[in-house]
Amino acid sequence: MKTDSVVGSGGSQISANTYEEVAERFRAYLATQSLRMTRQREELLTAVFHAPRHFEAEDLIKTLRERQGHVSRATVYRTLSLLEECGVLRKSLFGHNRHFYESVVGRHHHDHLVCIRCGKIQEFEEPRIEEMQEQICTRYGFKILDHVHEIFGACENCQNEPTEARKH
Amino acid sequence: MKTDSVVGSGGSQISANTYEEVAERFRAYLATQSLRMTRQREELLTAVFHAPRHFEAEDLIKTLRERQGHVSRATVYRTLSLLEECGVLRKSLFGHNRHFYESVVGRHHHDHLVCIRCGKIQEFEEPRIEEMQEQICTRYGFKILDHVHEIFGACENCQNEPTEARKH
DNA sequence: ATGGTATTGAGACTCGTTCTTAAAGGAACC
């Protein structure tokens, strides 16, 4: 996996890599699994490439529905999983229940500060935390496959807004 | 919130605090919200107190169903949220979708290594990570309310098991 | 072009969770 090229923080497109590079990686992965490149998978890849930095599965479904080339819900979910498996996408938490995806090709690993009021997502990078994670896993003989590290709270703008009262 | 008494790692009961202390905290919270202590809420609290360290909402529903004092599903979820709000319970991730709860009264903050094969949960404490989190939030003017830091992977025992092949 | 897979769409289904509604239960006041 190459993750050495870097992207400035704050952009809204997914990656510094070209569509062709990403498509190539996907195609290669499909080949290793004896899976095929189809019209739907290609269309999805394009949609993902043009999606905002952080998007939810339903967004993608909606986007694809609006175009002529319809792709079914099941296929969207199936393909998102494939893209996750081959390291093109990463799935994160948007609040305690919802998920969002983001493209990771050509980007450094990072985690998120999620504002629970306005939904804003701020990325952060902290290699020292990653390193400590590794140490912890070593300590317990645990083989790390994946992790979720999301911080929920209020972004600068939302801290001043009044809080809602409990509704009975 | 007092969280200064400590509990050894590995026990299966939830906390060093007595039931009365926890009940008192809950009652106090209810009072501040003009909510009432009811038979159901009391029964749930007892069930939570006797639940294993990490449990899911459905476990609790099942447990309560087996006793005479039945509590409805909706009430269980409502009460779990209340217990979370008042700092008695914490909700964490058990795999990318499922949730589990654990009691936090009288316990140090910790996070989890979750084995995705056998489901074993290993707790870990790393104050330096927490501290860095704080720093990051300060850097972005973010007010942290909550965080999720779960590491998924294979525990020592499960690392040797063969992996399953893709099913088409 | 053929054949053997892989893939797809549509909708049924699951699962965890929340909502709705009428009925029952507290609490405060008389």
Add this chain to the structure above:
DNA sequence: GGTTCCTTTAAGAACGAGTCTCAATACCAT
């Protein structure tokens, strides 16, 4: 104790995200 005014409850319907089923269709190596 009775009245009044909430709050709470149970049961099941509803919800939303995601998965499964399966017959029809698309790939692609030959």
